[in-house]
Amino acid sequence: QVQLVESGGGLVQAGGSLRLSCAASGRTFSNNAMGWFRQSPGKEREFVAALSGSGYITDYVDSVKGRFTISRDNAKKTVYLQMNSVKPEDTAVYSCAGRSGPVSRSSGRYLYWGQGTQVTVSS
Numbered sequence: 001q002v003q004l005v006e007s008g009g010g011l012v013q014a015g016g017s018l019r020l021s022c023a024a025s026g027r028t029f030s031n032n033a034m035g036w037f038r039q040s041p042g043k044e045r046e047f048v049a050a051l052s053g054s055g056y057i058t059d060y061v062d063s064v065k066g067r068f069t070i071s072r073d074n075a076k077k078t079v080y081l082q083m084n085s086v087k088p089e090d091t092a093v094y095s096c097a098g099r100s101g102p103v104s105r106s107s108g109r110y111l112y113w114g115q116g117t118q119v120t121v122s123s
Helices: none
Strands: 003-007 010-013 018-025 032-039 046-051 058-060 068-073 078-083 092-100 117-122
Touching: 003 092, 018 032, 018 092, 018 117, 032 068, 032 078, 046 068, 046 078, 058 068, 078 092
Parallel strands: 010 117
Antiparallel strands: 003 018, 018 078, 032 046, 032 092, 046 058, 068 078, 092 117
């Protein structure tokens, strides 16, 4: 069993930076691929980024490539999403998720979910 708690959301101006954190409990964190998803009002949940348990394999949605970086510290049982050069269209509730197995863009393949943290980008 893994429990996830996100933090680091807030209000940021376009072009600025923000770092989201996702703290995990449970003994099997390092075995889990981790992902970040986002959802804004009226839209479906969208894949943002994912990272393998080892940290060697990453995947990003095209709209954030070159701007966002996903990383993890298995000793701290924490996964991060560094968001640079943010845009108003990045505004959403960001949730982290975990699964045993390889990285995936499909939210349905993730078993563990955090409660989400709001990111608002002002223009």
